[in-house]
Amino acid sequence: MSEIVYRPFREADAADLKQIINDAFHIYRYVTGELLLDAAVELYLRERLLASSWTRVAVRDGHVVGVIMGQVAGQPFLGGRGKNRLIAGKKVFRASIAGLSQWNSISQYFAFGPIYRKLRKKARSPITDELTLFAVRSTMRGFGVGTQLYSDYVEHLRSLGRTDFYLYTDSFCSFGFYDKQGMTRASSEGLNLVLDRGSHRETLGVYLYAGTVD
Template identity: 30%
Template structure:
């Protein structure tokens, strides 16, 4: 029988999470060559770690197959943000130097962040506690493993005094997962990006939930 373990993130999990990230968020639509792609994956992942107070991974048969990261207000962040910011800046500089065409596509990705900011500005719900990242390897979706990981994150937030939380997702992700678990869609934002395959229309959602 396969062994399933949910544990805290350690640095050696990084490469496995970058592979899942690339698979889950069509990152290769923003960059075309390996060095910039690796930089984008690391920048995104480190950014989520900086924003989080806890990162959990789920491991099956000694393979990391998913993660959930969260931020509980007033809890310490996972690691010193100064160390990670320095790494992110080095990666960003390398990205823009290596391939300017990829850099232009990466700028399109920043439209995501602008949309997230608009959602936060428009919503009236509390933004104290957040699911900052949630992703599962494609081969292990629909097996109830993500549900266990999600429940563990909610349990942690509740243990530390949170009574509600929010997350941001989009139409390229399985937003139905959150509605099936009783979360409410508070606000949405639509925009377009110019990707390698052409114009891509996207809608982002901010969901809130209670604990």
Template identity: 30%
Template structure:
């Protein structure tokens, strides 16, 4: 890496790049057609960004090297424009077999997230903040961008008075990062999916912590 990362707000022109990073992170192109992979990347991106109350992009020489999206659950946001794009993309998935499989996968993931949330609530956990989406572009891994973005999000939480926060993750992600940070794995559930005609099972998790422990008092 020849230049230092600059954290900035998302720009409209970042959206295609962010969609491509999401699409590559979940390896959609390895499992489905190019068109379905494009739609799934857009659906995931719109679903997460439509809930953002704060977002930072790690910019290196004008390229999106990573990003983090958070949601202040006390003052939730719904970006209806992105929700509309997501809805249209979901309808377009119905036109192909792998698209329908992708839509079923997305719905199962969302349902499993809700079950994990219920598991946490049954343990008496209630959260003020969520880390909705956190990705470091694989072209820029190994340079500390994950820590940079994660700490920035936590400092934002502290500034607005959020203490208890959580995130969803799964075995397809680098959940070891959260273990290294000392976060608690609150609950786990398995979800079975079929994509590109191949059946698979993924373990999904909810991790949580408090901002003061992460950043220090």
């Protein structure tokens, strides 16, 4: 395998990250329509960038194969916030126009926000620093990329004297990784989704995991 380089996010990484996000989080399963799906994935990325103060990507042969982002209380947010807000705003507008005939897809995408708020209220664990985005390209799983990115994030927290953190995930994702890292499922909720172009319904498990720097 060629060398994997770990470095902070650059704007040129956005196209690779959108592909990874769509694949890792299965957004294509509950947001239908090409324009609407592109808007949803772009909006997701920009929201994560706006919510983060630290990033790390894994790069192999010039392409991003993994990413992790986090927000640490008291640390300045990432630069480029004006640009990210502008892109996010354009995507919301585009989604609203494209989605007039696809309201179900739009409502399903935005249903996660209220679910996350419910998870925070139910959690008994500290809600402090957030791991805002973590995904690895499917073809690179099992090669230690995710483990290295996760370790880098924990080390970043440790260097700042932080002790605990949390993240959101769901049953579409490889949440077993967090169990193996010793994180605790602090709360959970079910979200009923229409999937695969309306071919069936499924209750998605949405989880809040809590971890410690130890």
